[in-house]
Amino acid sequence: MAGEYILYSMESSGNCYKPRLLLHQLEIPFRLVETDTRTGITRQAQYLALNPAGRVPLLVLPDGRRLSESNAMLLYLGENTRYLPADKYERAVCWQWLFFEQYDHEPYIAVARSWLRIYPDRMGKATPDQIAAWQEKGHRALKVMETRLRESPFLAGSSYSVADMALYAYTHVAHEGDFDLAPYPAIRDWLARVAAQPGHVPMTWRP
Amino acid sequence: MAGEYILYSMESSGNCYKPRLLLHQLEIPFRLVETDTRTGITRQAQYLALNPAGRVPLLVLPDGRRLSESNAMLLYLGENTRYLPADKYERAVCWQWLFFEQYDHEPYIAVARSWLRIYPDRMGKATPDQIAAWQEKGHRALKVMETRLRESPFLAGSSYSVADMALYAYTHVAHEGDFDLAPYPAIRDWLARVAAQPGHVPMTWRP
Numbered sequence: 001m002a003g004e005y006i007l008y009s010m011e012s013s014g015n016c017y018k019p020r021l022l023l024h025q026l027e028i029p030f031r032l033v034e035t036d037t038r039t040g041i042t043r044q045a046q047y048l049a050l051n052p053a054g055r056v057p058l059l060v061l062p063d064g065r066r067l068s069e070s071n072a073m074l075l076y077l078g079e080n081t082r083y084l085p086a087d088k089y090e091r092a093v094c095w096q097w098l099f100f101e102q103y104d105h106e107p108y109i110a111v112a113r114s115w116l117r118i119y120p121d122r123m124g125k126a127t128p129d130q131i132a133a134w135q136e137k138g139h140r141a142l143k144v145m146e147t148r149l150r151e152s153p154f155l156a157g158s159s160y161s162v163a164d165m166a167l168y169a170y171t172h173v174a175h176e177g178d179f180d181l182a183p184y185p186a187i188r189d190w191l192a193r194v195a196a197q198p199g200h201v202p203m204t205w206r207p
Numbered sequence: 208m209a210g211e212y213i214l215y216s217m218e219s220s221g222n223c224y225k226p227r228l229l230l231h232q233l234e235i236p237f238r239l240v241e242t243d244t245r246t247g248i249t250r251q252a253q254y255l256a257l258n259p260a261g262r263v264p265l266l267v268l269p270d271g272r273r274l275s276e277s278n279a280m281l282l283y284l285g286e287n288t289r290y291l292p293a294d295k296y297e298r299a300v301c302w303q304w305l306f307f308e309q310y311d312h313e314p315y316i317a318v319a320r321s322w323l324r325i326y327p328d329r330m331g332k333a334t335p336d337q338i339a340a341w342q343e344k345g346h347r348a349l350k351v352m353e354t355r356l357r358e359s360p361f362l363a364g365s366s367y368s369v370a371d372m373a374l375y376a377y378t379h380v381a382h383e384g385d386f387d388l389a390p391y392p393a394i395r396d397w398l399a400r401v402a403a404q405p406g407h408v409p410m411t412w413r414p
Contacts, residue, residue, distance in 0.1 A: 052351070052354065053351065061296070065296055067296075067299055067300075067303060068303055069302065069303040069306040069307060071302070071306050072299055072300075072302035072303040072305075072306055073299075075299065075302050076295070076296075076298075076299040076302070079295070088283070088286070089268070089272055089274075089283075091283075092274050092279055092280075092282065092283040093274075093279075095276065095278070095279035095282050095283070096274060096275055096276040096279040098279075098306075099276040099278050099279055099305075099306070099309055100276060102306055102309050102310045103309045103310070103313075103314075106310075107310075107314070144259070144260065147259065
């Protein structure tokens with residue numbers, strides 16, 4: 001069907017949840033194609049023809065062109081909407097948090113969750129050294145967020161933006177990677193503010 | 208001095224080189240503050256007051272506000288210039304490559320170079336397992352770039368953009384992390400195209 005967004009997604013993935021959440025909040029209709037990467041389907045020729053990187057999420061635009069990278073999707077869909085700040089500096093702060101998410105947060109908080117809860121069979125048993133490294137670096141990222149959220153209701157500034165969607169995705173399920181959010185009251189308050197936004201939809205996967 | 212951009216930078220860092228390159232290509236005057244992170248200066252109170260993350264690069268805007276994350280700087284400085292595509296989809300492809308750079312490229316290609324050439328004293332001796340992992344994942348990223356650059360002169364499409372700046376930074380010194388670019392003719396041609404752009408300035412640090 002022409003004229004339709006298609007999101008190739010996996011239910012347990014926070015990266016896939018990000019564009020799904022934004023599409024809902026923008027009330028953009030889309031077709032969700034649930035793709036369990038554990039079955040190897042994303043490594044098969046039919047999928048690789050769509051996305052040579054063999055990853056989800058993948059967003060197919062109404063004209064058939066494709067986009068990968070969850071945070072690039074947030075920027076593409078969010079541009080000129082209330083979810084990307086109109087002020088240039090706040091927009092830059094938003095970008096800053098999106099890169100922080102992929103470099104300093106996801107590789108520890110999401111990866112710990114993948115190993116410990118989603119793919120324990122495929123990944124093998126995490127070593128104590130791996131777990132200690134995830135904990136150290138993940139908590140470092142959480143402290144950076146806590147500091148910011150003590151001074152600002154949302155990450156980019158006064159308004160809820162795609163930066164909050166990007167960081168909410170894996171922070172609100174951080175306990176599934178054995179991260180305790182008790183020491184982070186500002187983060188916990190912010191999680192509740194994000195979940196209370198109009199059009200919010202939850203992640204549905206549970207371990 | 209009000210009205211001046213200040214870039215806190217370290218000469219050997221590709222992440223610091225990115226905004227320096229763009230500032231030059233945009234002919235924006237700026238003050239460069241060379242900051243050797245090996246001396247611990249970025250962990251001292253004076254610097255932490257500027258950037259609590261204790262990292263370079265840090266861009267201080269003419270009005271005194273600060274921005275971290277090299278790729279956020281590229282987007283901030285590049286917006287509404289010829290270095291960020293005017294077409295929305297090409298712009299999204301540009302974002303896609305910026306996130307790819309931070310997630311799939313920098314953590315292997317830049318990190319190998321840091322351990323092997325820049326900080327061998329501080330990092331300790333890299334283990335064969337670490338080196339093998341950097342090689343495997345770094346070459347995976349280089350293959351993705353090679354595939355793209357066989358079909359397109361620049362990463363985002365027909366024009367040189369901030370995506371090329373971001374990926375050029377660590378790709379053109381990949382040999383310093385023991386990555387051999389011989390198998391990637393399209394990447395090597397692209398490196399030459401990037402270096403031939405008007406206003407290009409080289410990285411000056413050499414191991």
